[in-house]
Amino acid sequence: MRRKNIPLCKKLRKNQTEAERKLWYLLRNKQMIGVKFRRQFPIGNYILDFYAPRYKLAIEADGEQHYEEEGRLRDEKRAEELGKFGIRIIRFSDFDILTNIEGVWEVIQREIRERGKQE
Numbered sequence: 001m002r003r004k005n006i007p008l009c010k011k012l013r014k015n016q017t018e019a020e021r022k023l024w025y026l027l028r029n030k031q032m033i034g035v036k037f038r039r040q041f042p043i044g045n046y047i048l049d050f051y052a053p054r055y056k057l058a059i060e061a062d063g064e065q066h067y068e069e070e071g072r073l074r075d076e077k078r079a080e081e082l083g084k085f086g087i088r089i090i091r092f093s094d095f096d097i098l099t100n101i102e103g104v105w106e107v108i109q110r111e112i113r114e115r116g117k118q119e
Helices: 006-014 018-030 069-083 094-099 101-117
Strands: 038-043 046-052 057-062 088-093
Touching: 018 038, 018 046, 018 057, 018 094, 018 101, 046 069, 057 069, 057 094, 057 101, 069 088, 088 094, 088 101, 094 101
Parallel strands: 057 088
Antiparallel strands: 038 046, 046 057
16 A cells, blocks of 8 residues: 655654653554554555554544544544554544553553464
């Protein structure tokens, strides 16, 4: 799949939300059980907040707009389209990331282990 939106990805990396910054601090440099994550990674027409290519796992930090009707529908369509490529998306609210990072960490580790068993 061809990568698009590279300039937009660079802009998003420079302008991360507080939740994205906190999550990236844990995911960068293979700190998550040795898994390489990329941030603001373009796939097709979409940009994933964090993506582990080896596991085809995307992590999304969702602000309030994702919980409104239009946002939910857009996210469902996105998940369906990326799912055709075997990509699994895990979503966390910004609130969860900022207040329960240990729980977020555990969920991501569990998903990586499960996807690792499928290899």
